[in-house]
Amino acid sequence: MKLEDLGWNWDFAKEFSPFLDKGWHPARLIRDNKITYGALLGDGREVEVVMGGKVYHDAATDAELPAVGDWVALELGDENNEHVIRARLSRQTCFSRKMSGKRMEEQVIAANIQVVVVVTDAGPDFNLRRMERYLAIIGRSRAKAVVLVNKADLFSNEENQTAAEAIRAQNPEAEVHVTSLKKKSTLNALKSYLKPGISITFIGSSGTGKSSVINHLLGGEYQWTDEVNEITGKGRHTTTARELMVLRKGGIIIDNPGIREVHMWTDETTLREQFADVEELARNCRFDDCRHGPHAGCAIRVAMTEGRMEPSRLEGFLKLEEEIKKLHHSREKRRMTLERRERQKTNKPRKYDAACNRAEEE
Ligand SMILES: Nc1nc2c(ncn2[C@@H]2O[C@H](COP(=O)(O)OP(=O)(O)OP(=O)(O)O)[C@@H](O)[C@H]2O)c(=O)[nH]1
Ligand SMILES: [Mg+2]
Numbered sequence: 001m002k003l004e005d006l007g008w009n010w011d012f013a014k015e016f017s018p019f020l021d022k023g024w025h026p027a028r029l030i031r032d033n034k035i036t037y038g039a040l041l042g043d044g045r046e047v048e049v050v051m052g053g054k055v056y057h058d059a060a061t062d063a064e065l066p067a068v069g070d071w072v073a074l075e076l077g078d079e080n081n082e083h084v085i086r087a088r089l090s091r092q093t094c095f096s097r098k099m100s101g102k103r104m105e106e107q108v109i110a111a112n113i114q115v116v117v118v119v120t121d122a123g124p125d126f127n128l129r130r131m132e133r134y135l136a137i138i139g140r141s142r143a144k145a146v147v148l149v150n151k152a153d154l155f156s157n158e159e160n161q162t163a164a165e166a167i168r169a170q171n172p173e174a175e176v177h178v179t180s181l182k183k184k185s186t187l188n189a190l191k192s193y194l195k196p197g198i199s200i201t202f203i204g205s206s207g208t209g210k211s212s213v214i215n216h217l218l219g220g221e222y223q224w225t226d227e228v229n230e231i232t233g234k235g236r237h238t239t240t241a242r243e244l245m246v247l248r249k250g251g252i253i254i255d256n257p258g259i260r261e262v263h264m265w266t267d268e269t270t271l272r273e274q275f276a277d278v279e280e281l282a283r284n285c286r287f288d289d290c291r292h293g294p295h296a297g298c299a300i301r302v303a304m305t306e307g308r309m310e311p312s313r314l315e316g317f318l319k320l321e322e323e324i325k326k327l328h329h330s331r332e333k334r335r336m337t338l339e340r341r342e343r344q345k346t347n348k349p350r351k352y353d354a355a356c357n358r359a360e361e362e
């Protein structure tokens, strides 16, 4: 494997040149394990790496922290020292979404991507409004947008075509294909995007078939990360982490977990719009911080008892809020772990300090 097969190009090489003298190595991040990252080196070696203190401290926002798809400068460790990310190269494209909460927060889905494939179906997943949001974000990233109306075998030809046409009408810049894993030839159109050094990422709701399509493109080599469900015995291979894979025939693919993404794609403004009825009721709850539990004074509970609101509305509302809270929580955990690591490092002998970028440059 060459660096170019991983997406390396002249601009990256130029930015990297000062790091050559330091003996650092270019590598592309292929997995985000929350605390550590998986990185791929030019010789095809996959290593587990940690973020260096300077990289962490120089990042003004979460979005500036290394993400899957980023090119980084690695200081390789040995049996006693971890491999450390010493610098992150500028992103040539950045696929991210903004969450409008109290302060504008940006979450990077993947860096240095040329094509984003949205997978949906003509049935339960079909949602033009969500599609419009996906495509707006892809447009901003400067990546090419492709949409798959997948699982065509489960719907009538007319349903599939109507869905595809509606997406095309709304988003003329997107290439829309009707596909099915049951008819592999429908996926041939995707092969034209697979070229050495070109990175493609797949997004969409859970269960629409992202990993299945990827598995087909990989020639059935995909390492499904999830176990078969013990209770049902069924293989629901829900993708749990973002992952970058390099195709032998050329091309780079990044799989994404579905469900959480969908929730996370919904920023708080959209959440409010979707649940305007619940919000409206909540204004009449006795306490401002009402958690809408089964206690007196909750206007939502009253509405439910009186049959003015479906209990599932409240359930959906609470679930989404929970997802957002979890995301904030996992970031906080990561931040604290990194800070602890840094503190431990500064307590180590001088030799380690000298190797640390931060100390070195001060
Ligand atoms: N009938 C039919 N089933 C499909 C098709 N594509 C995928 N599936 C099935 O749909 C289910 C979900 O597919 P996955 O590829 O795991 O979906 P995913 O989008 O990766 O889901 P997450 O990883 O949870 O985001 C699996 O049981 C697949 O076999 C298709 O074209 N037709
Ligand atoms: Mg998947």
Ligand SMILES: [Zn+2]
Pocket: 282, 285, 286, 290, 291, 292, 293, 297, 298, 299, 300, 301
């Ligand atoms: Zn309430």
